[in-house]
Amino acid sequence: MKKCFLCLTLVLISFSNWAQIKPISKEESAVLNSVEAFRKALIDPTESNLKALTSKDLSYGHSSGVLQDQKVFIEKLLNGESDFVTIEFQNQSIQVTGDVAIVRHSLAAHTKDSGVEKDIKIGNVLVWQKQKNKWLLIARQAFKLPQ
Numbered sequence: 001m002k003k004c005f006l007c008l009t010l011v012l013i014s015f016s017n018w019a020q021i022k023p024i025s026k027e028e029s030a031v032l033n034s035v036e037a038f039r040k041a042l043i044d045p046t047e048s049n050l051k052a053l054t055s056k057d058l059s060y061g062h063s064s065g066v067l068q069d070q071k072v073f074i075e076k077l078l079n080g081e082s083d084f085v086t087i088e089f090q091n092q093s094i095q096v097t098g099d100v101a102i103v104r105h106s107l108a109a110h111t112k113d114s115g116v117e118k119d120i121k122i123g124n125v126l127v128w129q130k131q132k133n134k135w136l137l138i139a140r141q142a143f144k145l146p147q
Contacts, residue, residue, distance in 0.1 A: 055131070
């Protein structure tokens, strides 16, 4: 009897966890691919890959309060002032509404900004917009996570 109860409990727990998994839509999948391409572009930046993923009207906010446009954002990555060695996006969520997607995650990274190595963990809100059948980053705001 105990084995039967244990098996039934495990089946119910497994089904409960499976039922909570939301299927990803075609648009969410496209946004997810753009976010991953952006993560890789931050580690290995080129002007062409960053311009291909960001809007010319980009508003890029740092957790320090510094705000950059597309030109300055790209410039700082290319000259090494902002240098991501590794980046992991954790606890990510994607919400698509029409031609806008809101992506939230924690960013855990090892950086070497201007040659100074450091580990960081911050929160991010990314706003993507579908323009000419392509998802482009139009805004990013980083914030300090609660201790």
